[in-house]
Every structure is written in structure tokens, then in C-alpha cells.
Amino acid sequence: MAVKLERAAYGAAAQDWDPGALPTPFPRTIGPNALRYLEEVVASGLRTDMVGRFERRFAEALGVKHCVATPGCTPALHLLAMALPFAPGDEVIVSPISDYGTVMGLIKQHYIPVFADTAPGTVNLSAETVAPLITDRTRAILAVHKAGLLCDMDPIMALARKHDLVVIEDVCQAVFGRYKGRLAGTLGDAAGFSFDAEKTLGSDTGGCLVTDDDALAERARFLGQSRGGVMQPGFGRVHIAEGNALRMPECTAAITLAQLEIIHDQVAHRDRMARLLTAALGRIPGITPLPIPDSVDVYSPWMVGFSIDPAAFRCTADEFGRQCAEAGIPGASTCRYYLLPAALPFLQERASAHVYPYSKPPASRDYAYGADACPTAQAFLETFIRWSSFCEKYRPEHCDLAADIVRRVADANRA
Numbered sequence: 001m002a003v004k005l006e007r008a009a010y011g012a013a014a015q016d017w018d019p020g021a022l023p024t025p026f027p028r029t030i031g032p033n034a035l036r037y038l039e040e041v042v043a044s045g046l047r048t049d050m051v052g053r054f055e056r057r058f059a060e061a062l063g064v065k066h067c068v069a070t071p072g073c074t075p076a077l078h079l080l081a082m083a084l085p086f087a088p089g090d091e092v093i094v095s096p097i098s099d100y101g102t103v104m105g106l107i108k109q110h111y112i113p114v115f116a117d118t119a120p121g122t123v124n125l126s127a128e129t130v131a132p133l134i135t136d137r138t139r140a141i142l143a144v145h146k147a148g149l150l151c152d153m154d155p156i157m158a159l160a161r162k163h164d165l166v167v168i169e170d171v172c173q174a175v176f177g178r179y180k181g182r183l184a185g186t187l188g189d190a191a192g193f194s195f196d197a198e199k200t201l202g203s204d205t206g207g208c209l210v211t212d213d214d215a216l217a218e219r220a221r222f223l224g225q226s227r228g229g230v231m232q233p234g235f236g237r238v239h240i241a242e243g244n245a246l247r248m249p250e251c252t253a254a255i256t257l258a259q260l261e262i263i264h265d266q267v268a269h270r271d272r273m274a275r276l277l278t279a280a281l282g283r284i285p286g287i288t289p290l291p292i293p294d295s296v297d298v299y300s301p302w303m304v305g306f307s308i309d310p311a312a313f314r315c316t317a318d319e320f321g322r323q324c325a326e327a328g329i330p331g332a333s334t335c336r337y338y339l340l341p342a343a344l345p346f347l348q349e350r351a352s353a354h355v356y357p358y359s360k361p362p363a364s365r366d367y368a369y370g371a372d373a374c375p376t377a378q379a380f381l382e383t384f385i386r387w388s389s390f391c392e393k394y395r396p397e398h399c400d401l402a403a404d405i406v407r408r409v410a411d412a413n414r415a
């Protein structure tokens, strides 16, 4: 008999844990102007340009030329994939630990995601893990700043420039984080952001892409939002390309604009709390918090976590996570599903069967997906426990309490 699988849930429904004694993101803190902006949308009879207002403010806040608002980061990265001048079968080197939204657009455009392993001890790829994967078909690097830990972008950019590759940042989990003084999302050629309800800049299923490249921004709007349509005199709308309609709604823009007005204080607070928590977790024998590189001068984590030393404890990481959750850390658990090459079995099926775009030509090599594709990332996730989501409501006493819970679970399970 076929096993009935549970459909994946998103937003508040996916974060419906027992809150225990620690704060959870929901109900979200909403910027004081949200209702005013929403009222403007309604009172104007939908004639506001809230999306344009948000785009201009977000671009200003980041110091970039263009922001294109979308209904999420998955669509934002899809728009970018549509707008980039790549061909089916072209390869994009991607972080292995992420969300499906990172690669969905690449797959829809028939590009081939090639997962680079993580650098040892981190959740991110590095120039060293990317370099051996570059082939004649590589066109771009898509670097995810996982858990607010910004990839070491200077060497990645140097490598990309040497090979004439486009660099895209996925900033969903690191909004307004800073690397060597520069904002995440301004370090590469373009970037995608998520404003999902549970994200740091939590809005309502929103997102955007940013870039300084005029032609790329225009092409993203034309293909991704105007459905590839142009006005032909004497005829009307003609669709000269296969386009899409991935636009942010006005009401979402109203909430996102209000959230943008409070984000800087929230990120500064997150940075302080996450560093306190990291220090407290680091004092527990057998526990290694996510290491914050010196290059990250604003740490804006969406989620937090720690690794356990398996030799130090009698229990498994799954059991350790379960006990942390029972003791009051909301949603504490291992997260093997973050290993993208293992979480997308259909890619391996297509690659093995040489189904388009894995047919030969154009693919320039054999592609292997699955849990073994990125052994460092896989090993890391075996002993890594995260909790979703770290949020703006944490105070120093919450950091102490979370570390105290982890310490008690650790002490109860010492080998």
C-alpha cells in the first residue's frame, strides 16, 4: 500500500511548536506604520504605488541601483535565472546547504545546479570548494549566506572574475548582515532576498532581487514580471518571449515597507543576542556553536544552532535535539534535509537517465547528486542541531536560558 506522505508546510503553520520558555517569531513584531500603509492601499482604491515605494527604499537602504520586488526569494532567484544570458545545460555552482528556493529557478530554466561542498566547520561554500568544479559550462556561482554567516566573498569574487562568472548571493538568512563593512547583497553581481512571514524581515510571502546592473534589472522585469510582453503599435500586446508574472502585491509591499522601517534596530539587536548566545553555547564542553568569522561585522542570523561532539555524548544528535526541544528550545532538531543534493532526488533521476538538460550534449560531464555528493556538508549536518527561528524577541535572559537548557541536556547525556 502506498505510504501517504505529509505535504510540506510553510510560514506560521510550519513553526507551530510548543514555544517552551523561549520566544518564537510568531506573532511577528510589525512596524508601526503597517496599518497606515495598508489603509493607503485600500483607501486609494488600489492606486498606490506601494511596490515602487518599497523598491526605492530597499535599494536606498542597501545602496544599490535596482530592487525588483517579488512574491518571495524563490521567484526573485527565478527572475534572475530568466534574465541571465545562459543556455540550457549551463552550470551554476551552488551552496549545498540551503532551501529548495535557492535552486528552483535554475532548474526551471534548465540550468544544471552543481553543488560545491562546504568549507570544513562552516555551513557555506568557499572559493576553495568552488574552484575544482569550474568547467567550460560554468556560468555562475550562487552563494548562500546560510544562517547569517556570510560566505568569504572576496576570494569567491576573485575566482569568479578570473573565470568570467556571474556571482549571485542568496541573502534570505542574512538580511542587512555585513561582511568587512559591506552589506550582504551588494557583494556580488545580484542578490535575492526573502520576506517570508518567519524571516528576519518578516512580511507576507515577499522577496526581491537587487543589482547594480541596469540591463539585468530591466530584463528581469520584462521577462519575470511583464510576461515578456511589448506593445506593438496598431496591434497591442505581443509576447516576444516566454515570460512570467512574479510581482509583489501592493498589500505585501505595504507591510514590507513598514518592516523595513524597524529592521535596522532589529538586526543590531539580533547581532548582539546571537553573539551572546554563541559565547554561552561555546562554554559548554562538547558543544560547538556556529563559528562567526571575523569578516562578519554584522551578524544577522535567521536561525541558530550548534554541533555536538558525538564522542562526548551517549545519545545521538537526533536524540540530543529532541531532548532540547522537550526541555523548551522551540523546534530544536537535526536538519539533514538542508543538504540540497540529498533533498532533490528528482535531480539524480534526471541526471542518471540523461534527461534534458542532462542529455549529452550539452552537459559536459556526469553529474552525481545524493547524500554523498558533498561529504563535508553531509558530515556537518549529522551532528548539527538548529532551532528555527532565532528572532527579534530574544533578550539576554533568553540566551542564558537556551544555553542552560543545552548544558542540562549535555550533562544528562555525557559519555
Ligand SMILES: Cc1ncc(COP(=O)(O)O)c(C=O)c1O
Binding pocket: 071, 072, 073, 074, 075, 098, 099, 100, 101, 102, 144, 170, 172, 173, 193, 194, 195, 196, 205, 206, 207
Ligand atoms: C536560504 C534560502 N533561500 C531561499 C529561500 C526561499 O525563499 P522564499 O520562501 O521567500 O521563496 C529560503 C526560504 O526559506 C531560504 O532560507
